[in-house]
Amino acid sequence: MSPAPSAPAAAGHLPPVPRVEGPLALHVVYPGPGDAVDARDSSFLLGSTGTGDAELTINGQPVSVAPNGAWLAWVALPPDSVMRFDIVARTPRDSARLAYDVPRAPRPPAYAAALWIDTTSIAPRGRVWLRPGDELPLRVRASEGAALSLHLPGGATIPLTADRRPDDVPAGIRAFDRDTLNLRRAPVADRYTGSVPAVWIGDPGPVVGADTAEHADTAVALLQAVRGSDTVRVRWPVRLGLLDTLPVVVRFDDDTARRGTTDSLTIGRALPGGTYTWFFPTGTRVAVLGRINNDLHVRLSDAAAAWVPAGDAQPEPRGTPRPRAVVGSITATPREGWITLRIPCGDRAPFRVSAAESTLTLHIFGAAGDVDWIRYGPADSLLRRITWHQAAADEVEIAVSLARPVWGWRTRWEGNDLLLDVRRPPAIDRGAPFKGLLIVVDPGHPPIGATGPTGFRERDANLGVGLQLRTMLEAAGARVLMTRTTDSSVDLLARTQLAERAGAELLISIHNNALPDGVNPFTNNGTSVFYNHSPSVPLARAVDSALVAQFGVRDLGIGRGDLALVRPTWMPAILTEGLYMIVPEQEAALRSPEGQRLYAQGVFDGVERFLRETAQR
Template sequence: MELKIAGHVVRVPLMPNLAVLDSDRPAVGVVAPDPDRGFPDGADAAAGPGFTYHHFWDSGTRLTLTGERAGEYRVRLAPDVHAWVASDRVRVLPPGTPPARGRVGTVRLTPRAEAVDVRIEVDRRLPYRVDPRGRALDITIYGGTADTRWLMSGGLDRHVVGARWSQPADGRWVLTLDLAQPHWGHAARWDPNGDLVVRVRRPPPVDRRRPLRGLVVAVDAGHPPGGAVGPTGLGEAEVNLAVARRLARLLERADAQVILTRTDDRALDLHERARIAEAAGAHLFVSLHQNAFPDGVDPFVESGTSTFYFHPHSQALARAFQAELLHELRLRDLGVGRTSLAVLRPLTWMPAALTETMYMMVPQQEAALRDPEVQERIARAHLRALERFLRQRAAGRDAP
């Protein structure tokens, strides 16, 4: 690097942080187990170095590595598709290991009570994605080459009403499922025999008069660790738990079964919160939060209510929360956003959203959050949002 100021020149050697691997003989790696993560076990990956996470790969997934930069490997998924993963999450295999390519064979759909199991024969663990699209689901296997002679439906089903596979490009095999109703949730795993199994969850039956009856709802009181603190010292974690307890009582009166991810002030890991919800078989998940500001932002101008989701099939739930919170509290509408939040990323089995109801740092809003009546109003708005979402789904509507 060379810097010139007023006739003075300073030169400093800089070490490059980009390595290009041999494109003719790329390195091959495998996603290593993460003993600290637990659920789900694997690695997050992004479309670019340091970008927002967009992929998840199970431990044992084989990867073709074509570059390295700043502690991340570039992974070739297909000739025109790449992703980046932390290098400490990958174990590089010996030179000469065959690249991450594999044969995709027979597909079998097996209807079960809670879900339709989609079993895809693959001869090695390859990167894959499951992408909901309203009333369709795309399962993409990168590095897969079609040898799919059989696609067995396993009998007529009322939820998965169509299935077809395609090879739209070299190294990209896609199975598309047509659904009778908007997608509710899915779970993917590698079977011990090597097959990729994607469970497509059936929407639960909904009684429009009492839509929450018989459903399992996971309520997550956000934080600790961390959390915002108001001007007089009120902690966000304390408020979130108070609202969660009130919401739990309302849900139980509506005949729902409630799972509270935490019931006291002990810190709880974000992935553990998601694991609790999935292990309980929750049909719906909501994480309760209050917001804070970064430095340099005027809280009196920028405060308001916002709601977030990550997986596309959760957007309608997030919109329902936003609508009911705005109706109840009349704060500024900061919108519904899709973002890569660690507590939401693992939750594919159910619609899941995170609400930011008020701003702890605004004195009037901190004072309101101390008030039990306001806490009750916030809880009731969340209850109405859940009922609203369920009634819309029962009517066959995809979004509010």
């Protein structure tokens, strides 16, 4: 892409950028010293000239300077691995010039040799365990047009085939670039894939538990590339072992050191390094399917499996049978703030809960249903019915239908009984919808956070907005808990635990945005609100549209995000990305009490609309 002219973003209803006329002081805020930029042909730089009457060019291209001296530039990237930007600022009195060097994020190495195999690209590598009969996908970069094969220690040869898919689109561009042209990538011809059968290659040690033995490389597998009369051979840096034919059973525990500073949950992913998909409480038992380095592959049911951190898995004694839960009769107990379902499982089976409108569904894996009785207790205005069915040979599904949309839920084990608390929506006074509600306001960061072109920090913007929001909410009759009121760092876990332990009815996390390298900030800035669980969608929508009404900037809409602050399930939780720290006009607005007030007012209006709508449902 050619660089777009740098134009100021639409100001909307934001307060005007104040005029600053000072001495010329040319600064680059991002990329900072040593920050490597990971982008193809264009990316952004931001900083300040210290004065609003400066004119700025970067590599000869004019860049607009805001009245307070802030600037944001979308620039063409030089092809070099260390990119030099010639930044020139001029005022009627003065001029400054900066030769600013920015390294590119490492790219796949280029090889001068006629025939090559890129040993850094071989995946997987390290220690791998498979079940007998399984196969392992192998990927490697090598010269185009070569014949690749893998030679196993026993003498077998596995051919690899050229993988001619388009080059990968960086995750940040996929997620945040509205320009679909940037999703186009040319096919690359230097990648190869193959499927390796489960055979021993050396010895990776035991699949779980302590490994005290020394392992010498007794057997190795070789990757070979042939083209014309050239041949290259490299070692596949892997030790591959096969699992015992007896099941290997593990129990999850994410706090073996007993520090008590964890969430007592083991994260499950659909692929190594993937997004959070399951949350297994401590004590959950599963059988092992394999392992690649620190990612343990575990069986949930015949049809479902997850990758978990190997360090969370404690081995059960050899010979322990594969866990199998039997779900017995279910009892519901209505309580003041929630309804508790007691579900006897006979084993701590893996499970997950999903919410849709006014139904909560509990999926229990590796389980057979033997639910003779479902007892509701006294008539309850929230609980409509509980149904169960055997969804697959070893998966049980329990659906809880409610008279109102789901507000929140939580789970815990008591022995081998799973307890599911279904939260009652708060009583909302239509005349004074905030009255009596407990709301947690979380000003995002520190640690970390974005920085604007004049050096204003996101943490300060978020706190200013949060404190104004607290004042508004309290004036409307709510009780407010702040996760922080000072500049000190607060852990993410401490923030969500505060909301959960206090039994807050809503959790609102205040943030302001930045973009990944390579995404144009002029066409991709605006307001967005993130949620994680579907009961939070109406709140996210209401706050997003109220914020857009206040700011008058582009509506980027709501989004589901895998973010810690929206993961709690006990209350609707949203994370607002009201404005962009990196856009000069928006940074200036966030710096001003008036801009912070607009932001707080937008959140307040959105929550109020959500509460009034909830009261009518």
